Amino acid sequence: MNIRSLPFWIGLVLVALFGIRAVTGVMGGVAYAFGSAAAAQGYYDTALPHLEKAAVGINRYETLWLEAEVRIGLYDMLQQVPDSDEEQTMLLEQALDGYRAAATSCPVSGWSWQGMSEVYFRLEERRRAGETPDLALLSRPAWDRVGEEGRTAFGFLRWAIDKEAGVYTFRDRLVTRSIQYGLDEDAAVALADTAVQQPDFWQHADLQTLDDPDMLRQFAQSSEGALEDAPLITRERHLFSLGKLYHRLGDLVRAESLFRSAREEPSTALHAAEVAFHLALVLKEQQRYDDALLFFEEAALSEAFQFAVYSNRAEIASSRGEWEVAFDYLNRCRRMAPRSTRFALAFAKAAERVERTEAAEQSLKWAALIDPKNTAVWSDLVDFYLKSGDLAAVRTTLRDAGDELGPDNPELLQLSGKLAARITARETAR
DSSP: OOOOOHHHHHHHHHHHHHHHHHHHHHHHHHHHHHHHHHHHTTOHHHHHHHHHHHOSGGGHHHHHHHHHHHHHHHHHHGGGSTTOHHHHHHHHHHHHHHHHHHHHHOTTOSHHHHHHHHHHHHHHHHHHHTSOOOGGGGGSOGGGGOOHHHHHHHHHHHHHHHHOTTOHHHHHHHHHHHHHTTOHHHHHHHHHHHHHHSOOGGGOGGGTTOOOHHHHHHHHHHHHHTTTSOTTSOHHHHHHHHHHHHHHTTOHHHHHHHHHHHHTSOOOHHHHHHHHHHHHHHHHHTTOHHHHHHHHHHHTTSGGGHHHHHHHHHHHHHHTTOHHHHHHHHHHHHHHSTTOHHHHHHHHHHHHHTTOHHHHHHHHHHHHHHOTTOHHHHHHHHHHHHHHTOHHHHHHHHHHHHHHHOTTOHHHHHHHHHHHHHHHHHHHHO
16 A cells, blocks of 8 residues: 655645635636626626625625625615615615725725725715704805715725826716715816816716816816826827817807817828817807808718718708708708608708608608607698698598597697688688
């Protein structure tokens, strides 16, 4: 009988341990793949069981963080569910534990701290919802109305920013949360910082709903100040982004200047067409139609912008009373977007103007077919038959409209009144 040596047995144990770990890692990887896919699609209940099995090996940090994110998502979904306070509290506690574990697993990452800040913001909201408002605080500084949970949330969020200085979305969240809690000065500072970090306003998803002109102008000015020191964005894209932002602010002169400057920078064919299109829009709003048409023509060289160009050229032609031109471009739009009620009705109007009555009737009937619940469609079709004097067609149209809209629809009653008035007028004339 051979007696194996001690190194042999040590080696055998190590092989077994590494084998078990390898199998566990593979199983964890598969669970993470299923869980992350389900979470990405919003199937949080499906994702959780998989993620709970996946927090091993190289996926441990990502899994712990994602599992906490899923619990936050479930908490938000429960806000509309009555008698779920206990479950909501449990989800927040579990999410906080998950973020803490993730932070321990990867101390250098700021994402876990940002996640913890979101938990505490929700705890602040729950506290406020359960308290009677103290009216005396309304005259005090906004920070005095922020409770311990809220202050902790802001602290964790700032900590996340310190850890991940290059993640501008953390700064965006600081902007939106500061606005939410009335901390206007903090919001302005954070906005200036995030504009320098990422000068392209249109990359900031969380800021797209900002409607305060002063805040938007603050971003524009800070972004423009970084024009010579923004290595992660080309100068052409930077100028273009600023032009769009000033256009949104209604400063058409500044927007035009920035778009023209962007045109002078090296660019791709697609980006050049995009700049030309937006420059044309600015010129169109200034009613400088001839100049606008030149740039629309340039933008139309790119297939990606043809549909939008044709639509705008039709609007310009209509405003000038050039109905043959409008008819042509609206016909193109109608063919490119056959299920668009808007273009079907606009084309019918242009067709009537150029006395193409059959084309107008066909387009109106098509609109009624694709959008039968739209009262504007039936109104235009009834008006068309009234103008042509075809009262039998009016009656048929009203019957069809009644089937779709219901006999008591107010718009339908008005249309019936028009028919009655026309019949009365005809009988009186006799």
